[in-house]
Amino acid sequence: MASARVQAINVADLRALAKRRLPRVIFDYMDGGADEEVTLRENEKAFAAVRFRPRGAVACEAPDLHATVLGVPIDLPFGLAPVGSSRLFYPRGECAAAEAAGKAGTIYTLSTLGGCPLEDVKGASTGRVWYQLYLMGGRDVTRAAIERARLAGYSALVVTVDTAVAGLRERDVRNGAKDLVSRRPLQMLRHLPQLMARPRWLADFLRDGGLMQFPNVVVNGAPMAYADVEAALQGSTVVWNDLAWIRESWGSLPIVVKGVLTAEDARRAVEAGANAVVVSNHGGRQLDGVSATLRALPEVVAAVGDRVDVLLDGGVRRGSDVVKALCLGARAVLVGRAFAYGLGAAGGAGVTRAIEILRSGMVRTLQLLGCPSISALDVSYVETPPDWPQAVSS
Numbered sequence: 001m002a003s004a005r006v007q008a009i010n011v012a013d014l015r016a017l018a019k020r021r022l023p024r025v026i027f028d029y030m031d032g033g034a035d036e037e038v039t040l041r042e043n044e045k046a047f048a049a050v051r052f053r054p055r056g057a058v059a060c061e062a063p064d065l066h067a068t069v070l071g072v073p074i075d076l077p078f079g080l081a082p083v084g085s086s087r088l089f090y091p092r093g094e095c096a097a098a099e100a101a102g103k104a105g106t107i108y109t110l111s112t113l114g115g116c117p118l119e120d121v122k123g124a125s126t127g128r129v130w131y132q133l134y135l136m137g138g139r140d141v142t143r144a145a146i147e148r149a150r151l152a153g154y155s156a157l158v159v160t161v162d163t164a165v166a167g168l169r170e171r172d173v174r175n176g177a178k179d180l181v182s183r184r185p186l187q188m189l190r191h192l193p194q195l196m197a198r199p200r201w202l203a204d205f206l207r208d209g210g211l212m213q214f215p216n217v218v219v220n221g222a223p224m225a226y227a228d229v230e231a232a233l234q235g236s237t238v239v240w241n242d243l244a245w246i247r248e249s250w251g252s253l254p255i256v257v258k259g260v261l262t263a264e265d266a267r268r269a270v271e272a273g274a275n276a277v278v279v280s281n282h283g284g285r286q287l288d289g290v291s292a293t294l295r296a297l298p299e300v301v302a303a304v305g306d307r308v309d310v311l312l313d314g315g316v317r318r319g320s321d322v323v324k325a326l327c328l329g330a331r332a333v334l335v336g337r338a339f340a341y342g343l344g345a346a347g348g349a350g351v352t353r354a355i356e357i358l359r360s361g362m363v364r365t366l367q368l369l370g371c372p373s374i375s376a377l378d379v380s381y382v383e384t385p386p387d388w389p390q391a392v393s394s
Helices: 002-007 011-021 024-031 038-049 093-103 118-124 139-152 170-175 185-189 192-196 199-207 226-234 242-250 263-271 293-304 319-327 337-369
Strands: 067-069 072-074 078-080 108-110 129-133 156-160 213-219 222-225 255-260 276-279 309-313 332-335
Touching: 011 024, 011 337, 024 170, 024 192, 024 337, 038 293, 038 319, 078 093, 078 108, 078 337, 093 108, 093 118, 093 337, 108 118, 118 129, 118 139, 129 139, 139 213, 139 242, 156 242, 192 199, 213 226, 222 226, 242 255, 255 263, 263 276, 263 293, 276 293, 293 309, 293 319, 319 332, 319 337, 332 337
Parallel strands: 078 332, 108 129, 129 156, 156 255, 255 276, 276 309, 309 332
Antiparallel strands: 067 072, 213 222
């Protein structure tokens, strides 16, 4: 594991290490997007399209990276986004990632579709942990999960609104992902060589409990099986009126609405009682062909002003990407694949290395920009393409 950390200069290196360690079907689940993966690629390209405007002859020896999200200070202006089935990447993957985030002084967000009990994940972190919510299994099942998260000490509820159905992830279809979780030996058999080609991963996976279940979606007294997820998603669409009963179940703690790409949805989220919104296209894994999140960010920021915190995910691979998002109005950023690659490469050590890559990249970028702190960042530090929505000056 130590060699993986030493060798990983950037997130792309962690991706290569994860690809080497994981079976193809698992790596492609982590790495892939919907349909032609246009939005997946555009999320990263958008960061490359934004140019910096540095201040010369300014000394910034130790830029301040502290941020405040939902009124609470954190040590870094980025947290870890919800990534489902992280236990596939490494034994007790959600716990390993939460522990690394806590040690770094930032937020970990647990997906409803995590493979570790939510109580264990909260216990693994010394920092703040948020719970991401799908309405799977119906209201009673959802209310039970919300109550568990509240009692366990989760500090915010992240309601995802862009998953009326699962996107078509063509890599998963080609790799036989559905067959591998079908529990039908004849369907599974022809895809098993992918798993056998990574014997160390397979041994670790079997020791960690084998075929995935979802302990935080308890239906009729039993955890939901992996094979049942797609059907369950079909009946779990979130509509704006749902936020009323979700708020009643969750209480006074913050609610974050994730999956916002337009001014209209941002305003609806605020009207429905959201305390924050996440500009997100699900990492390009749902509706292909929508806007890159960085491009959509200024429109959302302009729509909500300072009424709620605006966060962003999608395409973040470097500390400089985080800085660009903050310049365009994000309060903080959530990173998904960047830490997932680290988890797949080397478990908790890999997540720690991913966080450090982003942190050190931010420090270096601020120093080169001549900016003393993230709180001093604004749109004057960047130049956006002329066809993008206009960023709002502070």
